Amino acid sequence: MNFSLEGLRYEALEAQLAKSGVNPVHAKPLFRAVQRRLLRNDLGSAEGILPPLQRWLASEQAVKPCAMKLVDDTASSDGFTRKYLLRLHDGTEVESVQMGFPGRYTACLSSQVGCAMGCVFCATGQMGFSRHLTAGEIVAQAHHVERELRRTQGSTLRNIVMMGMGEPLHNFEPTMEALDIITDDRGMNIGPARVVISTVGYIPGIQKLTRHPKRYSLAVSLHGASDEERGKLIPINKRWPLAELLETCREYSAIKRARVFFAWTLIGGVNDSDDHAQRLAELLRGMDAHVNLIPLNPTEGFDGTMPTEERSQAFQKIIQDAGIPSTIRQRRGIDVAAGCGQLKAKRVKRTGRKPGINVPISGSL
Ligand code: SAH
Ligand code: SF4
Numbered sequence: 465m466n467f468s469l470e471g472l473r474y475e476a477l478e479a480q481l482a483k484s485g486v487n488p489v490h491a492k493p494l495f496r497a498v499q500r501r502l503l504r505n506d507l508g509s510a511e512g513i514l515p516p517l518q519r520w521l522a523s524e525q526a527v528k529p530c531a532m533k534l535v536d537d538t539a540s541s542d543g544f545t546r547k548y549l550l551r552l553h554d555g556t557e558v559e560s561v562q563m564g565f566p567g568r569y570t571a572c573l574s575s576q577v578g579c580a581m582g583c584v585f586c587a588t589g590q591m592g593f594s595r596h597l598t599a600g601e602i603v604a605q606a607h608h609v610e611r612e613l614r615r616t617q618g619s620t621l622r623n624i625v626m627m628g629m630g631e632p633l634h635n636f637e638p639t640m641e642a643l644d645i646i647t648d649d650r651g652m653n654i655g656p657a658r659v660v661i662s663t664v665g666y667i668p669g670i671q672k673l674t675r676h677p678k679r680y681s682l683a684v685s686l687h688g689a690s691d692e693e694r695g696k697l698i699p700i701n702k703r704w705p706l707a708e709l710l711e712t713c714r715e716y717s718a719i720k721r722a723r724v725f726f727a728w729t730l731i732g733g734v735n736d737s738d739d740h741a742q743r744l745a746e747l748l749r750g751m752d753a754h755v756n757l758i759p760l761n762p763t764e765g766f767d768g769t770m771p772t773e774e775r776s777q778a779f780q781k782i783i784q785d786a787g788i789p790s791t792i793r794q795r796r797g798i799d800v801a802a803g804c805g806q807l808k809a810k811r812v813k814r815t816g817r818k819p820g821i822n823v824p825i826s827g828s829l
Contacts, residue, residue, distance in 0.1 A: 467527065467598055467599070467600055468527060468528060468529055468530035468531075468598065468600030468601070468604070469494075469498050469527050469528065469529050469530070469600070470498060470499075470529060470530050470599075470600040470603040470604045470607060470645070471530070471598055471599035471600025471601070471602075471603055471604075471638075471641060471642065471645070472527060472600075472645075473641060473644055473645055473648070474491060474495050474648060474650060477491045477494060477495055478491040480527055481494075481517075481520065483525075484520055484523070484525040484526075486516050486517065486520045487516065490514065490516060490517040490520075492512075492650075493510075493511075493512030493513055493514075493517070494507070494513065494517060495650055495651065496512065496650065496651075497510040497511070497512070497513060498529075498651075499603075499645060499648065499650065499651030499652060500650065500651050500652070500653075502607045502610060502611050502614075504529040504607075505529075507521050507529075508521045508522060529604075530553075530598075530600045530601055530603075530604035531552065531553035532550050532551070532552060532553075532601070532604050532605075532608065533550065533551045534548055534549070534550060534551075534608070535549050535550065535551045535557065536548070536549035537549075544563060544564065544565075545561060545562065545563050546561070546562045546612070547559060547560075547561045547562075548560045548561070548562070548605075548608060548609070548612075550604075550605065550608065552577070552597075552601060556577040556594055556595065557577070558574040558577055558597065558601070558605070558628065558629055559574055559628055559629055560572065560573055560574060560605040560606075560608060560609055560628060561628065562609045562612065562613065564622075564623075566617055566619045567619065567622070568622055568623075569609075569613055569617075569619060569620070569621050569622055569623070570621070570622065570623040570624070570625055571605070571606055571609040571610070571621050571623070571624050571625070572625045572626075572627050572628050573602055573605045573606060573624060573625070573626055573627075573628050574597065574602075574605065574628035574629035574630050575596075575597055575602060575626055575628070575629070575630035575631065575632040575634075575635045575638075575639050576593065576594075576595065576596050576597055576629060576630025576631065576634065576635050577593075577594035577595050577596075577597065577629065577630070578591045578592050578593045578594040578595075578629065578630070579591070579592075579593055579629060579630045579631055579634075580592075580593035580631070580634060581631050581634070581664050581666075581698070581699070581700050582699045582700075583664065583685075583697060583698050583699070584696070584697055584699075584765075584766055585697060585729060585731065585760060585763060585766045585768055586763065586766075587763045587764070587765070588629040588630065590763065590764070590765040590766070596630075596634075596635040596638060597630070597635065597638060598638055599637075599638040599639075599641035599642040599645065600642075602638065602639060602642035602643075603642045603645050603646060605628075606621065606624060606642075606646050606652065609621060610652065621652070621654060622654070622658060623654070623658045623659070623660070624643070624646060624654055624658065624659045624660070625659075625660040625662065625683075626639065626643075626659075626660065626661045626662055627660070627662045627683070631663065631664050631666055632661050632662070632663065632669075633661070633663045633666035633668075633669025633670065633672075633673070634666055634669065636669050636672060639661070640676065643656075643659055643661075643678070643680060644678065646659070647659060647678065656678045656679055656680050656681075657679065657680075657681060658681075659680045659681060660680070660681040660682075660683050660725065661673065661680050661681070661682055661683065662683040662684075662685065662727065663682070663683070663684055663685065664685050664698060664700060665684055665685065665686075665698070665700065665701070665704055665709045666700070666704070667704040667708060667709060667712050670682070670684075670709075670712045670713065670716055671712060671715075673716065674712075674715060674716045674719050674720060679720050679722055681722070681723075681725065682713075682716060682720075682722065682724050682725065683724075683725040683726070683727055683756065684709070684713055684724060684725070684726050684727065685698070685726075685727045685728075685729070686706075686726050686727065686728055686744070686747075687727075687728055687729050687731075687735060688701070688706075688735060689706075689735075689740055689743035689744045689746075689747055690706065690743070691705050691706050693735065693740075694706055697729075697731075697734075697735075706747070710747060710748075710751075713751065714751055717751055717752050717753075722752070723752045723753065723754055724751065724752065724753050724754070725753075725754045725755075725756055726744075726748065726753055726754065726755050726756065727756045727758055728744065728755055728756070728757050728758065729758045729759075729760055730757055730758065730759050730760060730770075730771040730775070730776055730779065731760045731768040731769070731770075731771065732760070732768065732769040732770055732771045732772070732775070733769070734768060736771040736775045736776070736779055737779075738778060738779070738782060740779070741778075741779045741782035741783055742782055742786075744783065745782060745783055745786035745788060748788055749786070753788055754788070754789045754790065754791075755780075755783050755788055755789070755790040755791075756790070756791055756793060757776060757779060757780055757783075757790060757791065757792045757793065758793045759771055759776055759792070759793070776792050777792070780792055
């Protein structure tokens, strides 16, 4: 079975129960136990679970919780970031990251094992694509982070960002199912506006998102202000070029009446000049946009460097002076290999060492 309890929307859970001859009214306590109390084991003895449901849970027909095992757990020295490497039922692994302070915790989730988009600077892109995650595997990552927060901080998640491994819009339906579950007010109840879907510019997915009933926050990775420059970093720009992408974003913004967040990974000497900033501001003119600047996290397979701090600030000032709000992502948690896919990439490299040992990347601070 390629689905799990965590990945069933309320209505899908009702349907599963009905299919097994169990009255669908039992969906209510079960959904609550799984999606709000985040129970995995001993569901049968949870509050409100009555005998017909207990029998179903113990039967062959029951949908099981997602098989997911923590294989690495690394905290950054400043305590701001914790990164989890989770092993799935088939032995593949994904990363989930917890960031922030009490009252302002964010979980960064993966949507795929690896990624098919091949962005040259990205550790996940360098790995290639293994498979899509199921909705249950995406929700189970959020549950893992939330459980840890409840256990260690007595706190809960406020935001979800789909900025881990993979391209969420290339795995559209399972990602949407997962986010519908995470935002369900009978479950974790995280508001849709507090959920960011980050895309490399997968146009068909953005178009579907424009018609989706919920209004999630959309972040689009640009990194280049011309097709030539962007194409060198993001190969799929050849299929979905910049002008078409920006047109799709403008349409999204107009129809959803929403601000679009644009990500720009700053690479020293490559895309961090004043000229780049001016051309980016020009591209976004008239749109309700926000620019998030991300200094490059150097990766093994890419010969790029971080920008200097002065460069990042000069770039930001040009964007802001053009009337576009802009933030520079803080380089917190860098010592846990905070770029997407980097923990997994690092673990692959250190095969032979005992899993779970923390190896800060020296020299990358
Ligand atoms: N596939 C989606 C979401 C995952 S990546 C996307 O590409 O948007 C989340 C963000 O991290 C993207 O903006 C991506 O360009 C950026 N990123 C990936 N690797 C990075 C690195 N090594 N340094 C800095 N930013 C990186
Ligand atoms: Fe995939 Fe995003 Fe990495 Fe590009 S940056 S390879 S789309 S995860």
